[in-house]
Amino acid sequence: MHIATSPAFKENASKALSNAGLQKALARSGPSFIARRAAAVAALPEFEALRDAARDIKNHALANLDFYLETYERNVLESGGKVHWCTTADEARAAVLSICQAAGAKTVTKGKSMIGEEIAINDHLEAHGITPVETDLGEYIIQLRHELPSHIIAPAFHLNLEDWEEAFRQAHTDLPADRTFHERRDILIEARTKLRSSFLAADVGITGANFLVAETGSSVIVTNEGNGDLTQTLPRIHIVLASIEKCVPTLEDTVSLLRVLARSATGQDFSVYTTFSTGARRPGDLDGPEEYHVVLIDNGRSAMLGTEFQDMLRCIRCAACMNHCPVYGAVGGHAYGWVYPGPMGSVLTPGLIGVDKAGHLPNASTFCGKCESVCPVRIPLPGLMRHWREREFERHLVPSAVRANLGIWAWFARRPRLYRLATRAAAFGLGLAGRRRGRFSRLPLAAGWTAGRDLPAPEGDTFFARYAREKRSGTLQ
């Protein structure tokens, strides 16, 4: 497993804020994702109805997940494939390794897979003398730089052209010194050439799955590059890594989810390659893998079912939530400290590695609600983050100073008259003290706030007082 740096979120975030390269990348790419999704959504009048359908399909699949997984397995077996059920990341790593070892594999090509990152499959294969080669362009450079992806659909979101050039010059030692990388195109051509030989040499291809289709026993991948298809078509063995909640009933259900996936993710109407793989090579086929294995992984999902976090299992990994998140937009993905960043990571990560380690993540939110408003399967992300905050409080994981202050606030909040009196006095006092400058750059007991920004001075009145006044006078808006 990757060692999570999520407990150090605050330090990670402050480093990210002063990382010039990262800030350049965030400023460039954030707005373009938002604009592209908005254009795709505007071009499809039925989009909101499709989101409802997508939510309902996933809810139905989750409520009957045992039935659909059994149906899925039966159809995989019938089409000549195998299913390896794994409760933990350890079991999944062992299953993949034993398939590779039985095949005498030396190199393995990989399509992009977030569950592959979650179980850190590359490290495990490498430790046993098998070379994994990431083939998605973004994952490829992440592998060269020994990093985690910083975004779930754009792994190299945090990098700039100069970073690509540097990584390529270091890794591709056969490059002539005068070879230029002034254009993105130069990078793409170099990667295409380099990886072509990997595709042809690999003994095993490992892909993830966006969906598993119970009706047909198919795994579905969605890519723009075609790397996933080369990975699953050319080697003798294809291994699919998938977590259990990817299972949906039918092909109709799948295309309904696909209609909202690409639009929410990259703003495309449809990705370039959406491929349904079902079992091994058939009699008479001229190509395709001879063996087809599905490593089906729980790793904490079944424990989220039936809890307030079940809604999170609807996630189809489009990344719209992080693309629209002001926190992600300020600190990028690595600050979150593990595999899944952004709002979906703030909900999923505590569920997978524990709220004791990832408690900062659900707190790193302004609760602006943008994530929920763009989620294609309508996951109530801010509400779920709030549940994690409650659990964190219940389990006494919140620092004692915060706890004490919350206690003081709660004491007042339960005594409304006193609360109004106290806030009125405070607002009046602060208003008086800060009248001249309009803001405070330092304030006793509030250094945590004023260290990073000024506190605006109250204008002398409280919200309650103004609300009551405007209600009386009928000017309430």
Add this chain to the structure above:
Amino acid sequence: MSRDQILGAIRRSLKRGALPADQQAMLRDRLQRHPRHPIPARSRLPHTQQVDLFVRNVEKEFGTVARVAAPEDVPAAVADYLATQNLPGRIVLAPHDELRAMPWSTRPLLEIREGRAQASDLVSVQHGYAGIAETGTLMLPSAPNRPTTLNLLADTEIVVLRAASVVGAYEEAWDRLRAEFGSMPRNVMLVTGPSRSADIEQTLELGAHGPRRLHIVLLGESDSA
């Protein structure tokens, strides 16, 4: 065993045992009926307009389309395309009867090999199973006469598609596939335009690992017809 552990954990979490027989029957019925969900109205058109929408969407996604009237015209259309793109007159052709029946000998300069694609192939010619107007998407199911590598390895992929095979929505293509194949083919690719990547600075570049060019020769029901 992990299988029983996982299924057991799911049932415990959902606070129930295995589903009762009547509910399982309902779910089996849903699988059999595979009900449709809302389908965007944009592709609900008379067939000729569906074909036009298909072409517009292919072109929007950086594919190109040449329309020809009859199967006899296909070899010329392929040869002309290769010439305009400055590509060598050498193709690997899907071993499909419909393609074989075309008069390739009228283009003696075209060097043709039948079969799957190899890494050295620059141009492949694939048989298109269906076109989906909704997003300009090709449906390419694998079969002995439709190898998957033809969609992947060559720099340029040419797909010969009958205009009659263009449907409105994905669901219509699945219905046809179910009726004609019986069971799911090993591989079904839905292809929308040529390969691309936006991984470098989130800016689109065409020509990642799959074909850099996707050209469709659309057969029959021409604009003028």
